[in-house]
Amino acid sequence: MFKRKNLAVLLGVTVCTTLIAACSSNGETGQSGESGKDAGSKKPGEVSISILDRGQVASDEGTYESNRVTKYINEKSGLHVKWVPILRTQSTQKLNTLIAAGEAPDLMWEFSRDYMSNLKDQGAIQPIDDYIEKYSTSYKAYLKAHPELKPYTMLDGKTYIATSARGIDAIANHAMWIRQDWLDKLGLKTPTTMDELMVVMRTFKEKDPDGNGKNDTLGAAFNFNYTGIIQAMYAAQGGLWYLENDKIVKGNFTDRYTDVLAVLKTMFDEGLVDKEYITDKNFQKERQLFVTGKAGVYFASWNIPSEYRELKQNVPEGKLVPLEPVSTKYGKFGLFQEPPANRLIVFNKNMKDPKAAIQLLDWLIDKNWFDVRFGQEGVHYKLVNGVPQAIDAEKNKKEIIYAPEYAVVDQYSPKPEDFPIMAAQDAISQEYAKVQGESLKVAMKNKFRRDLPFNPTFPELSETQTSFSPLSEEIETKVITGGAQYSPQWGLEQLRKEWKRLGGDNVDKLAQDWYQKNVKGK
Incomplete structure (x- = not known):
């Protein structure tokens, strides 16, 4: 039997993913709600969600708003999902602009818990405990099976963030x-x-x-x-x-x-x-x-x-x-190494249909993340020992390299030994697949030192860090390029001095209080 949850994915041109024709055509969401279940009598649930624009959608594939993957999701989920592209290099700036203008999508996601905490402090997002309890089946069960994710979903004792676990290749x-x-x-x-x-x-x-x-x-x-x-x-x-x-x-x-x-x-x-x-x-x-x-x-x-x-x-x-x-x-x-939580998804405080948002998460996490990620069997891949092997790397590069971004929650995790199966069959691809597997092992061999599961978050820290960042970059550049007059010891002293000048002593005290309350006291 094909085990989708432990599927290894080759990143790059061979990691390609999107619509599987064999997926159920009745558009079932696998959830308790009715959105999209009876097209003859009910309007499909509607939800908008951000998508990171990495410039990977070819012009003849469409746009990040509309392409073969977005059409597939709307067809099979029974929902009407509107995707709002956010340029990857300006993601938080763009989201902030949309929020300020009252035009932000219902669901927004990024990888920084710090950023999501800031949105909570600004009153831009809302807790989602009640929505999960009332509307969810698959995602609720997934959270119970992955208790390690809970610290990354909670802010001030409430669940504000939806997420799924990173595969080993995404932790490395x-x-x-x-x-x-x-x-x-x-x-x-x-x-x-x-x-x-x-x-x-x-x-x-x-x-x-x-x-x-x-x-x-x-x-x-x-x-x-x-x-x-x-x-x-x-x-x-x-x-x-x-x-x-x-x-x-x-x-x-x-x-x-x-x-x-x-x-x-x-x-x-x-x-x-x-x-x-x-x-x-x-x-x-x-x-x-x-x-x-x-x-x-x-x-x-x-x-x-x-x-x-x-x-x-x-x-x-x-x-x-x-x-x-x-x-x-x-x-x-x-x-x-990245923390265990992958994309961090938050709910706009002004969203109109939280039920549809939960249904989208349920539909993806259940099994349809695979259909979104991997493409059509016989067109984009063939199964070899239960692992999808790319048929045509160039075709996949054009048609579905962008598809994984749309699986905002998923359950795949790679195995190094699967990379040669998944890779294209040319000599360099096969050679690299073996080296890639070894690289993943080496990347995970030594534990990265992460003393806190996540960073402190509070407004004073964010404000001070914003002012400090350009100064620290200037100091460090002087140390690296400025010759003997700017020693490393001088650099550290200047960094500490500028932090203190900007109110860092108070920030450090607040950070220590945060640690006592949110980490040590847990």
């Missing part, structure tokens, strides 16, 4: 990669400490590992995860709070953060990374350096199918392997 996030062929050529061992990693990167820069006789290689390249990876290895993530002697403190105010700044400064000063990265805001040059074979370490994500493919096309002999996080004088910590 940041990762490092290394050119094994360069290590072998230069007689180097895989680094296991930060000191060893720095030595390896210096050797990659100085010893001409690509053999072209030019001084044109770098120790590392990276995407936007670069600083977060360094921070995680020192357990000093700037966006998280840590528990230090029964007090909580922001990661970029810990003594360990001096070491983070020191590593970033050393890599810049010694030219182990391209010094123009400071102005390379979209990291396209960094990506190009890596895929053309000019960097030995890649600070990025655990799943990099396009970069891997381009590297192999440009440097066929290149052998790229996942690299475990290295230890520091503080010990060994895993790289960033």
